[in-house]
Amino acid sequence: MTDDEAARARALDAAEELFYARGVQAVGMDAVRNASGLSLKRLYQLFPSKEALVLQFLRRRDERWRQALARHVDTRTSPDERLLAVFDWLHAWFREPGFRGCAFINSFGELGGVSADVAEQARHHKQAFRDYLADLVAASGLPSDLADQFLLLAEGAITTAAITGTAVPAVHARTAALALLRAQARNHRADPAVGPR
Amino acid sequence: MTDDEAARARALDAAEELFYARGVQAVGMDAVRNASGLSLKRLYQLFPSKEALVLQFLRRRDERWRQALARHVDTRTSPDERLLAVFDWLHAWFREPGFRGCAFINSFGELGGVSADVAEQARHHKQAFRDYLADLVAASGLPSDLADQFLLLAEGAITTAAITGTAVPAVHARTAALALLRAQARNHRADPAVGPR
DNA sequence: AGCGAAGGAGAACGACCGTTCTCAACTGGG
DNA sequence: CCCAGTTGAGAACGGTCGTTCTCCTTCGCT
Numbered sequence: 045m046t047d048d049e050a051a052r053a054r055a056l057d058a059a060e061e062l063f064y065a066r067g068v069q070a071v072g073m074d075a076v077r078n079a080s081g082l083s084l085k086r087l088y089q090l091f092p093s094k095e096a097l098v099l100q101f102l103r104r105r106d107e108r109w110r111q112a113l114a115r116h117v118d119t120r121t122s123p124d125e126r127l128l129a130v131f132d133w134l135h136a137w138f139r140e141p142g143f144r145g146c147a148f149i150n151s152f153g154e155l156g157g158v159s160a161d162v163a164e165q166a167r168h169h170k171q172a173f174r175d176y177l178a179d180l181v182a183a184s185g186l187p188s189d190l191a192d193q194f195l196l197l198a199e200g201a202i203t204t205a206a207i208t209g210t211a212v213p214a215v216h217a218r219t220a221a222l223a224l225l226r227a228q229a230r231n232h233r234a235d236p237a238v239g240p241r
Numbered sequence: 242m243t244d245d246e247a248a249r250a251r252a253l254d255a256a257e258e259l260f261y262a263r264g265v266q267a268v269g270m271d272a273v274r275n276a277s278g279l280s281l282k283r284l285y286q287l288f289p290s291k292e293a294l295v296l297q298f299l300r301r302r303d304e305r306w307r308q309a310l311a312r313h314v315d316t317r318t319s320p321d322e323r324l325l326a327v328f329d330w331l332h333a334w335f336r337e338p339g340f341r342g343c344a345f346i347n348s349f350g351e352l353g354g355v356s357a358d359v360a361e362q363a364r365h366h367k368q369a370f371r372d373y374l375a376d377l378v379a380a381s382g383l384p385s386d387l388a389d390q391f392l393l394l395a396e397g398a399i400t401t402a403a404i405t406g407t408a409v410p411a412v413h414a415r416t417a418a419l420a421l422l423r424a425q426a427r428n429h430r431a432d433p434a435v436g437p438r
Numbered sequence: 439a440g441c442g443a444a445g446g447a448g449a450a451c452g453a454c455c456g457t458t459c460t461c462a463a464c465t466g467g468g
Numbered sequence: 469c470c471c472a473g474t475t476g477a478g479a480a481c482g483g484t485c486g487t488t489c490t491c492c493t494t495c496g497c498t
Contacts, residue, residue: 066354069266072485083446084487094486149400150350156404157263157341166404193417196397196410203346203396207353207363213393220390224417227424269455280476281457291456 052090055080059101064147067154068098095159098151102165105147110172123184124225127194130177131221134198135214138205145206146199173198186228197221249287252277256298261344264351265295292356295348299362302344307369320381321422324391327374328418331395332411335402342403343396370395383425394418 058079062071073094077084091097116133120126137143144150152166177198178191201217255276259268270291274281288294313330317323334340341347349363374395375388394417398410 067351069351070355073487074485084448085445085489088487089445144354145350149346149404152350152404153342153347154264154266154351158267163404167406170401170404189413189416192410192413193394193420196394196401196414196417197390198397199400200393200395200397203400204367204393207346207349207360207367209364213389216386216389217393219386220393220417220421223390223421223424227420270457271455281478282459282476285457 048090051082051086055082055087055090055097056101056104059097060105060147063098063101064105064144064150065142068151069154095161098155099161099165102148102151102162102169106165106169106172109169110176114176117180123180127177127180127184127225128218128221130180130194130198131201131214131218134201134205134217135211138201138211138214143206146202149199149203170195170199184225186225190224190228193224194221245287248279248283252279252284252287252294253298253301256294257302257344260295260298261302261341261347262339265348266351292358295352296358296362299345299348299359299366303362303366303369306366307373311373314377320377324374324377324381324422325415325418327377327391327395328398328411328415331398331402331414332408335398335408335411340403343399346396346400367392367396381422383422387421387425390421391418 055076058076059071062075062079073084073087076082076097077087080087082090087097091100113130113133116136117126117129120129148166148169151162155162156166157163174191174195177194178188181188181191181194197217197220201213204213205211252273255273256268259272259276270281270284273279273294274284277284279287284294288297310327310330313333314323314326317326345363345366348359353360353363371388371392374391375385378385378388378391394414398414401410402408
């Protein structure tokens with residue numbers, strides 16, 4: 045039934061907003077009820093438990109986050125520009141109102157020690173992000189070690205931006221990424237496709 | 242009274258182990274009571290509330306964490322080696338049993354949206370860490386931008402190590418830091434004091 | 439029109455949590 | 469030896485949370 049689909053979407057919209065803003069445990073099912081406009085009965089017939097709702101929230105957020113990133117990266121054509129576009133997208137994300145870091149890092153910190161499923165979701169998300177970076181790095185003809193280094197810059201920028209409440213870490217990450225890219229090009233590649241900024 | 246001091250230490254020891262391993266909200270005061278061997282009455286006469294206990298736990302962990310880092314860095318003499326020693330220390334930290342990332346990032350994710358004091362503690366800790374890196378970078382005669390970049394590498398390594406459960410992010414971070422350091426030296430400095438690895 | 443299934447609003451329930459209280463055991467000073 | 473004060477063990481209290489239940493309305497179908 046497509047009606048269930050719509051209700052599911054509304055429930056997940058409300059859950060995402062609340063869980064991300066306040067943390068999972070600080071949000072009761074009553075708050076999800078109020079924010080979604082769904083009754084508790086309907087909520088529990090769509091999701092068997094709060095934990096199931098949390099896991100679905102994480103799954104959907106993972107997909108949407110990576111799609112949004114890929115969409116932005118796909119506006120660039122040169123391999124090196126595509127790589128750097130990751131950090132531009134992070135910068136835009138950090139500036140969004142209500143930005144409070146990575147939902148997976150936050151959920152892992154809150155529940156990773158107590159829920160194996162949440163920890164698994166966080167691992168999956170970060171693994172997928174790393175794989176995506178590895179593809180971009182490979183398309184630039186760079187060694188895969190750079191993917192791990194870019195991953196660290198991105199992750200560090202996310203948490204630093206969240207805690208300090210500013211978007212500048214994205215700029216620092218981009219600068220560092222560019223320096224690493226150039227250093228690598230100087231050592232092992234013909235010509236960097238990206239000139240000095 | 243020195244008796245209170247000892248009891249405080251035991252309470253904080255228990256709280257730190259439990260909060261760090263399972264998250265703050267998943268640990269009740271009863272668990273702290275059992276783990277510390279203190280009675281609830283004593284606990285509440287030492288700390289007026291759970292929130293006070295949480296904040297003290299964070300304060301003490303901040304101090305100890307930075308002291309441990311500084312102690313390790315102080316085993317090195319050359320400025321560049323001291324800078325890289327940060328990542329060696331991270332590597333050792335990541336390998337400790339029960340490592341579960343940065344207590345401040347975790348607490349920020351769990352409570353930062355709901356407790357201004359916890360958010361403030363996280364900000365303070367990260368600011369102090371950045372200041373420390375800035376000192377090391379300045380001692381190496383490097384521009385302060387590098388401090389921000391090293392901070393991102395370190396933060397990224399911490400969360401990536403926590404979520405993936407391995408210590409290798411420290412190695413990647415160190416490699417990236419070394420590359421950034423050399424690139425900077427090539428541009429603006431006389432001679433890097435650190436040869437090829 | 440009448441009936442049965444479904445849904446909404448919210449009360450109810452059992453569990454748990456932070457905090458306080460009870461009460462008995464223990465302490466040290468007169 | 470006794471008593472006032474402190475402490476420990478854990479029961480008790482008020483509140484909240486996840487989940488279920490009740491009761492009433494609504495709605496589609498014949």
